[in-house]
Amino acid sequence: MQAVVIEAPTVVRMSDLPEPRPAIAEVVVDVSLTGVCGTDLHMLDGDFATARFPIVPGHEVTGTVVATGAEVTSPQPGDRVVVDPGVPCLTCLLCRRGRPNLCEHRNAVGITLNGGAADRVVVPARNCHVLPDSVTFSAAVLAEPLACVLHAFEMVPRTAGRRVLIYGAGTIGLLAVQVARHLGAYTVDAVDLDTQRLSVAEKLGADEVFAPDSLSRQDDWDLVVDASGAPAAIADGLARLQRGGTFLQLGVAPGDAVVPLSPYQVFARELSIIGSMTTRHTFPGALRMLENDMIDAESIVEKPVPLSDYAKAVDMVRERDSLKVVVSPGV
Ligand SMILES: [Zn+2]
Ligand SMILES: [Zn+2]
Numbered sequence: 226m227q228a229v230v231i232e233a234p235t236v237v238r239m240s241d242l243p244e245p246r247p248a249i250a251e252v253v254v255d256v257s258l259t260g261v262c263g264t265d266l267h268m269l270d271g272d273f274a275t276a277r278f279p280i281v282p283g284h285e286v287t288g289t290v291v292a293t294g295a296e297v298t299s300p301q302p303g304d305r306v307v308v309d310p311g312v313p314c315l316t317c318l319l320c321r322r323g324r325p326n327l328c329e330h331r332n333a334v335g336i337t338l339n340g341g342a343a344d345r346v347v348v349p350a351r352n353c354h355v356l357p358d359s360v361t362f363s364a365a366v367l368a369e370p371l372a373c374v375l376h377a378f379e380m381v382p383r384t385a386g387r388r389v390l391i392y393g394a395g396t397i398g399l400l401a402v403q404v405a406r407h408l409g410a411y412t413v414d415a416v417d418l419d420t421q422r423l424s425v426a427e428k429l430g431a432d433e434v435f436a437p438d439s440l441s442r443q444d445d446w447d448l449v450v451d452a453s454g455a456p457a458a459i460a461d462g463l464a465r466l467q468r469g470g471t472f473l474q475l476g477v478a479p480g481d482a483v484v485p486l487s488p489y490q491v492f493a494r495e496l497s498i499i500g501s502m503t504t505r506h507t508f509p510g511a512l513r514m515l516e517n518d519m520i521d522a523e524s525i526v527e528k529p530v531p532l533s534d535y536a537k538a539v540d541m542v543r544e545r546d547s548l549k550v551v552v553s554p555g556v
Contacts, residue, residue, distance in 0.1 A: 227554065228281045228343030229535045234271025239533060242281070245339075245347035247294040252350045254306060257362040258529055259341035260285030260369065261538045261550045262396065263454060264477055268336070269539065272479050277337045283552075284310035284334055285369040286341030287362045290353065297350040306353040307368040308341065309508050310334035326376070326505045333503075342535060344554045354508050357516040364515045364522035366551050367400065369504070371511040371520060374400045377475045377501035378408060381448060385409035390446040391431075392462050393453030393476055394422035396525055396549045399429055401452050401475070403520055406430040410448075416440065416458070419545060429521055437461065451476045460484040463498075471497040529553035 230240040247253050265282045267273035286308040290300045300306050312332040313325035320328050334340050334348055356365050374397060378384055389410045391398050394417040405413045414433045415426040423434035437458070445467040451459050454476030463472055463486060490496065514520050525548045530538040532554040541547040 226344035227532065228339070229283075229532065230279050231269060231282055232279045234278070235269065237269065237535065239535070242343070245345055247292050247297070247347055249294045249296045250350055251294045251347050252290050252297055252300060252353060253292040253345050253347050254286065254288040254308065254341075254353070255291045255345050256286060256288040256341050256343060256554055258287050258366045258551045258553050259283040260366050261342075261542050261552060262370070263542065264336075266539065266542055267477060267479070272481070273336075274480050275331075275333075275336055280335075280337070281339035281343050281346070282335050283341030283343070283346070284336060285366055286310070286334065286346060286348075287356075287365045287368075288341070288346075291345065293350065300350065300353045300355050304353075305356040305362070305365075307356060307365045307508070307512070308334055308346070308348050309352045309354065309372070309504065310336070310340070310369065311503060312338060312349060312352065324505065326503045342532065342552060344532075354512055357512065360512065360515050363526050364520075365512075366526060367396070367520065367522050367549065368508060368511045368515065370396050370549070371400050371404075371514065372504040372507040373397065373475070373501070374404050375507040375510050376504045377401070377450070377473055378404055379505070379507070380499050380501045381471055381473055382497075384448060386411050387447035388467070389413045389448045389450065390462065390465060391415045391450045391452055392458040393417060393451065393455070394419070394426040394434070395452065395545070397475060398452035399426060399525055399548065400520065401450055402426050402429050402431050407514075407519060414446070421546070422548070425524055425548065429524060440465070446470065448473065454478045456482040456484050466494065466496050468494045469496075470494070471499060474498070474500045525549045526551060529556045531556050
């Protein structure tokens, strides 16, 4: 089968790999759509510490089950699924504390295990969530980023009635705008360099949108969400919190990035700084929101790029003039 292989940072090629076979508790998924995101770029550029090489990337995977291991009862061949990429050990202290996303021995499909930028992928059966009939693959490819956003908002004490400011109006930021609305935020505002993205944010429910230089120092927000990973945006956002405010770090910044922080301000204004890493039991909720049309997927997911054109998909993510870039072996 054909697969994209990142041999080492910056070295990518299409390879002919052996057909995957399921072990006893695994299934093989015939890939329909796989999302490409900023995390894949960090891996490609060699600044994502947990990645292993060589690796088939792709952690936002949808498709149809075509083979199951001997002990698998669900999902069944023919089931349409989305894959939760997290493969925790389930025995370390953090797993036993109910925080499998922080597992000390964590593996992840598309990061340390071969992922979905391929014709087919083998994954643990328990990582598959069967899609409701009404959820298309094109919507389901948002389940992983949406599950990340739902986990992030679960980490925050509350959203209802608060003034929310979101940095970055890419896929994660645009999902965060919609989730904050559903959670009863008083206002939801967005910041991005790109006016096109800001107009999508407005369409999806943002009250006010800002270019970074149009924010004034007098503005303050109760909850600032970084969905950009950009150190300059994070530093700016930390300085815009209202007293008692919460800063939520959802975007993936470069591993060696640092930002200035005033400990006095954290003290005197009782600021909270919260991190959120991937997902924690939030796939079922993400699928329910997609099933109930609570999330506008159509405005976010781009037309699929052929898998064989993975380099083009990467360029589209890098150039930032597309929203959710997806590849498909079937186009
Ligand atoms: Zn991703
Ligand atoms: Zn663990």
